[in-house]
Amino acid sequence: MSKKKPLSRGQLRRMRANHQKRLHRSSQDTPTPDIQDSSLEPEQAGTVISRFGQHADVETLDGKITRCNIRRTITSLVCGDDVVVRLSKDAQAAIAGVVEAVHPRKSSLSRPDLYDGVKTIAANIDQILIVSSVLPCFTTQIIDRYLVAAEDTEIPPVIVLNKIDLLDDEQRPAIEAALARYQAIGYPVYRVSSKTGEGIDALTALLKDKVSVFAGQSGVGKSSLINALMPDAELLTGDVSGGSGLGQHTTTTARLLHFASGGKLIDSPGVREFALWHLPADRVSWCFVEFRDFLGTCKFRDCKHGDDPGCALQEALQQQHITADRFSNYHRIIASLDEQRHARQFRANTDE
Ligand SMILES: Nc1nc2c(ncn2[C@@H]2O[C@H](COP(=O)(O)OP(=O)(O)OP(=O)(O)O)[C@@H](O)[C@H]2O)c(=O)[nH]1
Ligand SMILES: [Mg+2]
Ligand SMILES: [Zn+2]
Structure with missing residues (x-):
């Protein structure tokens, strides 16, 4: 597969200029017809x-x-x-x-955008369901990335473990221990199976009277869960064969749907793929909820919370107020943001 070459700064500038011209022209040539209030x-x-x-x-x-x-x-x-x-x-x-x-928004979800920096894609969401599952694989690294993205929006997240029908006795203790760690820092956890229906009643109750979005990696079963909760929505699930001639069903714009038993869903590909790169490091630290009590109390103001002397987070880790798993996922996120920033910086410099 050929990889698209990133646009150069010059190209981007020209694209933006054309875009502005088009917007200007369309507002001059085809004004919205005057709407008679009497009609x-x-x-x-x-x-x-x-x-x-x-x-x-x-x-x-x-x-x-x-x-x-x-x-x-x-x-x-x-x-x-x-x-x-x-x-x-x-x-x-x-x-x-x-x-x-x-009306003023209670909350909003955004994603990074080529033209506008950050673009709002949905409003007034009450909760973000972070779906994970044993298959493709259970990983707290990905859950923590979604949790950080959710905390940044200040919309409460809920963790949903789907496909519990596949959970075997070998995997169970480690997964249960991880889920218990999330519950200990205040996150609600739901264990469900869209296949057997186990846990679906509890999820139905959670969604009632609220506006929710489902986030999570591809293949964890978001569409399957939504279909189980909303049989009429006919969202595409992974097991529909690609050669069926039905084509790829890709939703490009966010849409709001009703659950039969109450509550609403906002479905959007943009909502599902949170991006973290725009977050500064101190915002990421704040997005780890159990770190908040300790932030600002390190010996050095610019503490990186690594092996810096007098680090309050390191001390909290020693005293088990913070778990090693969350602490290492925090450092992985910081490292990945640094890498991405360098890569973008490098592209920007070499394109000119
Ligand atoms: N065993 C089992 N399989 C499930 C369950 N839920 C979903 N699956 C299967 O997991 C696969 C992926 O499900 P999808 O619902 O398409 O996953 P998705 O999260 O919507 O994936 P994307 O649309 O790519 O983001 C499908 O083959 C489903 O049949 C479950 O509870 N148990
Ligand atoms: Mg899907
Ligand atoms: Zn520190």
């Missing part, structure tokens, strides 16, 4: 189900979904936003509704 019903509350360019699908309290135009005064609108809408009086009108205003 619209009074204001009502709605939620953005999905955002497509100049439009948003908005669900009103009656459960109806309407594709709406967006007032130009609204600078950012994403899946999960609570909005004020006015629907058209005439169901056949070219413009079915207009998003008039957006």
Whole structure:
């Protein structure tokens, strides 16, 4: 497979300039047709189900979904936003509704973006379910990366171990010990199987009345779990054969779905793949919740928490307030961020 050459700075600059020109031109040439207020019903509350360019699908309290135009005064609108809408009086009108205003967000999920630095992809999420499983393999390194990403958003994470039907007596003690460590620092842990249905009732109760997202490595069974909880969603699972002619079903935009037994799901590939590279090291330390009490108490202000003398985290480790597993995963994350930063720096310097 041929690897795409990274864009040079010059190319990026030209792309951005063209993008700006296009935006400018489209706003001059094809202005949103003037929306006559008299053709619209009074204001009502709605939620953005999905955002497509100049439009948003908005669900009103009656459960109806309407594709709406967006007032130009609204600078950012994403899946999960609570909005004020006015629907058209005439169901056949070219413009079915207009998003008039957006309520302030309780929370938001973002990802790094080529143009904007960081791009918001979903709003008002109540919890992030970090799914892991024995297959492909159980690893606290990956769970900790997701936990850091979740803590950074300040949306509460929940750990879900799927495929417990595959858990054998040999693996069980180590996995249970790891899960117990997470529970000890305050993270809820759910053990489930989308295959046998074990633990699904508890998960259903967890999701009720909340807006959730599922995150986790490919193959851990996110789609299978969502399908078990939401039989109508028809999300693609890994065992659908690639040669079936159905093609790859890839969702490119975030969308909000309802669980039959209450609660909502925001499904988006961007939500599933958190990236950590934009986090500074001291933010990563803060994202390890059990480190917080000790941060700022090391002897040296710029302590790297390695073998620095007078390191409060090292001392907390000795006194078992911090586990060796979490501490080593912390250092791995810091090292990987440094590597990625150097790689990007190197590319940027050599491209010019
Ligand atoms: N034994 C067992 N297999 C499961 C379970 N849940 C999912 N699987 C299988 O695991 C594989 C991957 O499941 P998916 O639901 O596609 O995984 P995913 O997390 O959505 O993966 P991506 O969409 O690639 O991110 C499929 O073959 C599923 O049938 C389970 O509880 N037990
Ligand atoms: Mg999937
Ligand atoms: Zn230290």
